[in-house]
Amino acid sequence: MNNKVLRLVRPNILNLTPYSTARDEYKGPLGIFLDANENPYPDADGGGFNRYPDPAQREVKALLSEIKGVAADRIFVGNGSDEAIDLAFRVFCEPRTDNAIAIAPSYGMYRVAAAINDVEMREVRLGADFSLDSGAIMAATDEHTRLLFLCSPNNPSGNLFPRGQIAALIDGFPGMVILDEAYTDFAPEGSSFLGDLDRYPNLVVLQTLSKAWGMAGLRLGLGFGAREVIDIFSRVKYPYNVSAAVQGIVAERLRESARVAAQTAEIVSERARVMAALEASPAIATVFPSDANFVLVRTTGNPREMYDKLIAQGIIVRDRSRIPGCEGTLRITVGTPAENDKLLETI
Ligand SMILES: Cc1ncc(COP(=O)(O)O)c(C=O)c1O
Missing domain, CATH: 3.40.640.10 (Type I PLP-dependent aspartate aminotransferase-like (Major domain))
Structure with missing residues (x-):
């Protein structure tokens, strides 16, 4: 060895x-x-x-x-x-x-x-x-x-x-x-x-x-x-x-890699759409670059307030604002196109 x-x-x-x-x-x-x-x-x-x-x-x-x-x-x-x-x-x-x-x-x-x-x-x-x-x-x-x-x-x-x-x-x-x-x-x-x-x-x-x-x-x-x-x-x-x-x-x-590749491509393209829409939202101050199936955003206002409002609409994201270095942020997983539409509409 x-x-x-x-x-x-x-x-x-x-x-x-x-x-x-x-x-x-x-x-x-x-x-x-x-x-x-x-x-x-x-x-x-x-x-x-x-x-x-x-x-x-x-x-x-x-x-x-x-x-x-x-x-x-x-x-x-x-x-x-x-x-x-x-x-x-x-x-x-x-x-x-x-x-x-x-x-x-x-x-x-x-x-x-x-x-x-x-x-x-x-x-x-x-x-x-x-x-x-x-x-x-x-x-x-x-x-x-x-x-x-x-x-x-x-x-x-x-x-x-x-x-x-x-x-x-x-x-x-x-x-x-x-x-x-x-x-x-x-x-x-x-x-x-x-x-x-x-x-x-x-x-x-x-x-x-x-x-x-x-x-x-x-x-x-x-x-x-x-x-x-x-x-x-x-x-x-x-x-x-x-x-x-x-x-x-x-x-x-593992034999269904074609289906997985198609889903992954859709998630990646939805990620770009979600990021662009979030960039344009006055409620979002920063959209951090992402190569994953989630996006970290810094909210303009209190992130906890946005988190609670999203929950009230049945949308659950991850509040990362208490993590040092992530103050003011929420982490949002990319969902299906319909789920993403609802998220963007609500934000
Ligand atoms: C960076 C990272 N590694 C590993 C894991 C967990 O992977 P597994 O489900 O294989 O335990 C996660 C889950 O969120 C993750 O974010």
Whole structure:
């Protein structure tokens, strides 16, 4: 394994003997399975749920490999991106000793996962225009820094960070960079770092089926990285972390990429329409640039008043005005054309 990465893994994790499931020990053809203490009677609807699911999620990973152009053994599949975020702490950070860095404002789970794992989180503020301050990030590192969380396009600001700036950070950062690309499907082609994994052994790219793929309720998060890193994540995860029901439905839906592409294109075009209309509204002071499926706006008046008025019309947006750096803002997800019409009319 790449030495730089190897040195970052906690020794207890590096030395871990993972749980070995019955399906890890026998991978041959179908037979009479008397090895996993399962109930032998199939359920009435033929779902096969009397059997444990595939712990390696091979069918889902094979489909993802084709769609994403990444080898299956470089893909981690978990119970939402949140599982991969938590695993990053468990694999790389010694509680009460190591620290992690995240940009702020950004997705709130990085901080929560750090707190749960008893790892110090150092937050580096973005500029007033939500630009990335690479110097401040590097200045926040010390010999115990293990992780950097970048989110691009960033939630809640919506902006994509410049590729060159992200690349330079991955190159210079002394630990692992976890690049959260949850919203990448709504961003211009070529902005993802998925094609650059070979160049950066200290990079883990996170994506999710919760956004463009429309499967938030199924809970499927993806991690892409060096083979060795993905192997360690797989050894540390719960053996059966994705249920058979979810694996089955996801495998079906991953075959519907044409429908997903059409929906994504419509959301992106609706985003432009919504942003232009909001720009023209006297109730909105600023519309921040967005490469995601949501738009952050700063209201002219009190954001809470607008929030309440929208609720009164049955429209629920996210009040982000109490987050430092987001004062006066609301975050609005792009909906269907009819939903967007109602939003714009109301505002
Ligand atoms: C940046 C970012 N990452 C991850 C997630 C969560 O993804 P998942 O549903 O896969 O846990 C979200 C959800 O809002 C998000 O905004």
